[in-house]
Amino acid sequence: MFKENIKLRLTATFLICFLFFLQLNAQRWDVPADKKSKNSYIKFDGNTAKEGEAIFTKNCKSCHGDLGKSNGIKTMNPAPPDLSQALTQELTDGELFYILNTGRNAMPSFKNTLSEEERWKAISFIRSFNNKYVQVLSKTDPTKSKLVKINCVFDSLSNKLKLNIIANEKTGVIPLKDAEVSLFVTRYFGKLQIEKTIRTNADGIAIFNFPKDLPGDKTGNVDVAIKVSDELYGEIESVNKFNIGIPTDKLGLTQNRAIWNILKKAPWWIIITYTSIVLTVGAFLLYIIFSLLKIRKLGEN
Ligand code: HEC
Known part of the structure; x- marks a missing residue:
């Protein structure tokens, strides 16, 4: 109890x-x-x-x-x-x-x-499921995103990528201050973000430290996507080729022998292991059949 x-x-x-x-x-x-x-x-x-x-x-x-x-x-x-x-x-x-x-x-x-x-x-x-909801609209005018221009300068000594983001308004050039900027490089599978998202300063400038060991294509080119998000001008994305990576003569994913490739391009070790397993099992089966035949013959005698 x-x-x-x-x-x-x-x-x-x-x-x-x-x-x-x-x-x-x-x-x-x-x-x-x-x-x-x-x-x-x-x-x-x-x-x-x-x-x-x-x-x-x-x-x-x-x-x-x-x-x-x-x-x-x-x-x-x-x-x-x-x-x-x-x-x-x-x-x-x-x-x-x-x-x-x-x-x-x-x-x-x-x-x-x-x-x-x-x-x-x-x-x-x-x-739409809330009938008490009243919307407050933002000041952003997405048609203005076309006016935005992103100027990039790469300093190979310090490995810094300097972005100057401006809007070409009728009244003159206006720097986009306090806009969110993110950098991505294109990889085999999706985009890889470089450093954290930062904001532009009063002159519309954002500076990124670029990694020194980033592999590029054969000639060292890297596709860099720049994403800008501004309160007034909305979202702007631009993809640029920069010659700032380490030249890498990497073959395409399906060019070499690999597990994920077609039969003709399978790795040798898989072909050899697979063939020897099939041969061993086959030989074993033959051995059993011969042994059974032998037993029958012995029984007949
Ligand atoms: C893989 C499952 C999954 C998917 C897909 C997903 N959500 Fe969620 N969502 C969750 C979970 C789990 C939570 C609670 C997370 C917590 O409280 O930490 C959540 C929380 C939220 C909340 C916060 C609600 C509250 O009152 O706290 C919002 C809003 C929301 N989700 C919107 C979305 C929208 C919009 C999408 C599609 C664009 C989406 N989610 C897709 C799993 C999911």
């Missing part, structure tokens, strides 16, 4: 601790103030919500389920919430945008998989 009691108490304590732990995990989002106040430059309406629904179905539904139905995956901890819930709708547009950009736990980052426009449209769809 006494033992039973202890068991019960232990189980109860354990359960309480476990629930407490779950509670701790369902924490709110800690979003920097300047990101919190970011707004969409796209006006949310029926059309953007519809386009957002297609984006949601393709990228989010597998975890979050249908909005308003609370039928998302339950086995994750924390579980992906139903995004029509009050707790989510209380977040600002900037916070939702930040969450999509950074992700957390099982929630992936969509910064490099969805364009800014697609991310806002997904949010437009989420907002």
